[in-house]
Amino acid sequence: xxxxxxxxxxxxxxxxxxxxxxxxxxxxxxxxxxxxxxxxxxxxxxxxxxxxxxxxxxxxxxxxxxxxxxxxxxxxxxxxxxxxxxxxxxxxxxxxxxxxxxxxxxxxxxxxxxxxxxxxxxxxxxxxxxxxxxxxxxxxxxxxxxxxxxxxxxxxxxxxxxxxxxxxxxxxxxxxxxxxxxxxxxxxxxxxxxxxxxxxxxxxxxxxxxxxxxxxxxxxxxxxxxxxxxxxxxxxxxxxx
DNA sequence: GCCCAGGAGCATA
DNA sequence: TATGCTCATGGG
Numbered sequence: 274x275x276x277x278x279x280x281x282x283x284x285x286x287x288x289x290x291x292x293x294x295x296x297x298x299x300x301x302x303x304x305x306x307x308x309x310x311x312x313x314x315x316x317x318x319x320x321x322x323x324x325x326x327x328x329x330x331x332x333x334x335x336x337x338x339x340x341x342x343x344x345x346x347x348x349x350x351x352x353x354x355x356x357x358x359x360x361x362x363x364x365x366x367x368x369x370x371x372x373x374x375x376x377x378x379x380x381x382x383x384x385x386x387x388x389x390x391x392x393x394x395x396x397x398x399x400x401x402x403x404x405x406x407x408x409x410x411x412x413x414x415x416x417x418x419x420x421x422x423x424x425x426x427x428x429x430x431x432x433x434x435x436x437x438x439x440x441x442x443x444x445x446x447x448x449x450x451x452x453x454x455x456x457x458x459x460x461x462x463x464x465x466x467x468x469x470x471x472x473x474x475x476x477x478x479x480x481x482x483x484x485x486x487x488x489x490x491x492x493x494x495x496x497x498x499x500x501x502x503x504x505x506x507x508x509x510x511x512x513x514x
Numbered sequence: 515g516c517c518c519a520g521g522a523g524c525a526t527a
Numbered sequence: 528t529a530t531g532c533t534c535a536t537g538g539g
Contacts, residue, residue: 336519381522410522
C-alpha cells in the first residue's frame with residue numbers, strides 16, 4: 274500500500290503539536306535546568322548555542338531514550354561543559370565521559386561531542402551541507418537530518434527507526450532510511466517550503482510519539498486510531514472476524 | 515533477568 | 528546493498 278497522504282495530519286490531530294526540538298531552560302534559580310517544548314515555534318530564531326545544543330542532544334540520544342540524554346545534557350550544563358570550547362578541552366575527556374554516562378555509550382559519545390564541537394566552531398554560523406555532516410565520525414543520517422531540520426530549518430524527513438517501523442506496518446513494505454526519506458520528500462513536493470518545514474518538524478516528533486505509545490515493537494493495534502489506513506491494522510481485522 | 519530505547523562504525527558477503 | 532557485531536546505561 275502507498276503511504277497515505279493524510280497520515281501526518283491524522284497523527285497531528287490526535288496528538289497535537291509536539292514542540293520539538295526541546296531545549297534546556299531554567300525557570301528560576303531554585304529550580305534548576307529542565308527541558309522545554311515549544312509548540313508552534315518550529316525553531317524560529319534560534320541562538321547559535323541553541324543550535325549547538327540541538328546537535329549535542331542529537332548525539333546523546335543515539336540509540337538511547339531521550340530521558341537518559343536529558344540527564345547527560347543537564348549534567349553538562351551544570352558543569353559549564355555545554356559549550357564547544359569547553360567540550361574540546363583535552364584534560365576534560367574523563368570528566369565529560371562521566372557527565373554523559375547516563376546516556377550510555379559514554380566513551381564514544383564523548384568523542385562524538387568533541388568532533389561536533391570542533392566542527393561547529395569551524396562552521397562559524399554557516400549552515401552545514403548534509404554530505405559534510407555525514408563525513409563526520411559519529412554523525413549518521415538520522416543525527417545529520419535532526420541537526421539540519423531542527424537546528425537549521427532545512428525541511429528533511431527523518432526516517433528513523435520509529436518512522437520506518439510505522440511506515441513498514443502501514444504500507445506492508447520494508448523501508449531503508451534513504452528510501453523512506455526520499456518518498457516522503459516526493460510526497461511533500463506540493464507544499465511550499467515553509468509548509469514542508471512545519472510538516473517535517475511535526476512528522477518526526479509525531480512518529481516518535483506514536484511509536485512510543487501505540488506502534489511499539491509489539492504493536493497495540495487494538496488501541497490504534499490508524500487501522501483504517503494501515504495494512505497491518507487491516508490484516509488484524511481479517512482474522513479477528 | 516529480559517527487552518527496549520529519538521544510531522553509527524566497521525567488517526563481511 | 529544489506530546483515531551482524533559492538534558500544535553501555537537506565538526504565539519498564
